[in-house]
Amino acid sequence: MSGSVACNTKTVCVTGASGYIASWLVKFLLLRGYTVKATVRDPNDPKKVEHLVSLDGAKERLQLVKANLLEEGAFDSIVDGCDGVFHTASPFITGAKDPQTQLIEPAVKGTLNVLGSCAKFPSIKRVVLTSSIAAVAYTAKPLTPDVVVDETWYSDAEFCKESKTLAEEAAWSFAKEKGIDLVTINPAMVIGPLLQPTLNTSASQGQKYIPMLLMDGLTCAEDKPFSPTFQVSKEKAKSLGIDFIPLEVSLKETVDSLKEKKFIDF
Structure with missing residues (x-):
């Protein structure tokens, strides 16, 4: 753009x-x-x-x-x-x-x-x-996968x-x-490429855990279906015409951004 x-x-x-x-x-x-x-x-x-x-x-x-x-x-x-x-x-x-x-x-x-x-x-x-x-x-109230x-x-x-x-x-x-x-x-963990030169709270968590997930072989675990703790409605956002970025794309963009800004090195 x-x-x-x-x-x-x-x-x-x-x-x-x-x-x-x-x-x-x-x-x-x-x-x-x-x-x-x-x-x-x-x-x-x-x-x-x-x-x-x-x-x-x-x-x-x-x-x-x-x-x-x-x-x-x-x-x-x-x-x-x-x-x-x-x-x-x-x-x-x-x-x-x-x-x-x-x-x-x-x-x-x-x-x-x-x-x-x-x-x-x-x-x-x-x-x-x-x-x-x-x-x-x-x-x-209990949070279960069907909630x-x-x-x-x-x-x-x-x-x-x-x-x-x-x-x-x-x-x-x-x-x-x-x-x-x-x-x-009401966002949860916020990931994606950083514009600012400093780490935000969610990116700092990504700095800690994303490399570990990748090195532990995240792709090897894809045959196991992910079971969410609970679900969050996207209906209001979708009604505004918002298209959600797939998680794997956001994770890759986060990693690329963290590497570019030298917050991680692997």
Whole structure:
């Protein structure tokens, strides 16, 4: 799609733009001609923004903005004039000693701060929140191969005290109160080629386990049918015209990307 830029006059905001999902969002939004306001913690950190400013269309239509997710009103001037907002930013601290104060409270407060700013501007037609499979799949109900988890599911906050669960719960409550058109996406492990020069959480797991799977002879185990722990509905995504990339293709692209960026060597 490089060089094939669609005509568009709309402006959108992408929070946490240096992350894996957000980086791809920025790439495709620019290719479709959108003006993108991309929030990052430090616009002057080349490791966080160099891959964004080098994207097709970035010079003309990408605006990098510093934003503090936890500062109330910090997103007012950023989302003002936007047609839509993609909220992907969320605090993540590996091995957090106090998840309640280091992860859960910041995730909920950050989401409500962004939505609070969105509620002030009627130009915003829709807010898309990147949540997690953890927000829908974990309840006291047993997960078996014949169970299909869909949008009617919701993780029990007491059963699963997880930041994404509570952040999405707070987001839906606030959106209903303020009349915001909210959509949530609940990805599980995210794999595929990296745009950013650093490892995201899922890619770091891939760095650990994908080489082991390959060296252990993954192809030798293909004669054994894979039995999933539970199923996840794809109906909503398919209704939008989304075609899913086969797992083996994504795995290969992930490995090739990790090798290209010298995160693995074999």
